[in-house]
Amino acid sequence: MIDIFIEITNQLFWEGYAEQLAKENPAGFQRELTDFINCYTL
16 A cells, blocks of 8 residues: 555655655655545545
8 A cells, every 4th residue: 555655745745755754754655544544445
């Protein structure tokens, strides 16, 4: 699921967005990933 999240954020924002977010703001990355998983696994 994390691979899909990374691919979608790369398409929505820019290449490397998820990796940059994870590095600069781990809590924000985790929050966005959790929201993504919650929305797409219902």
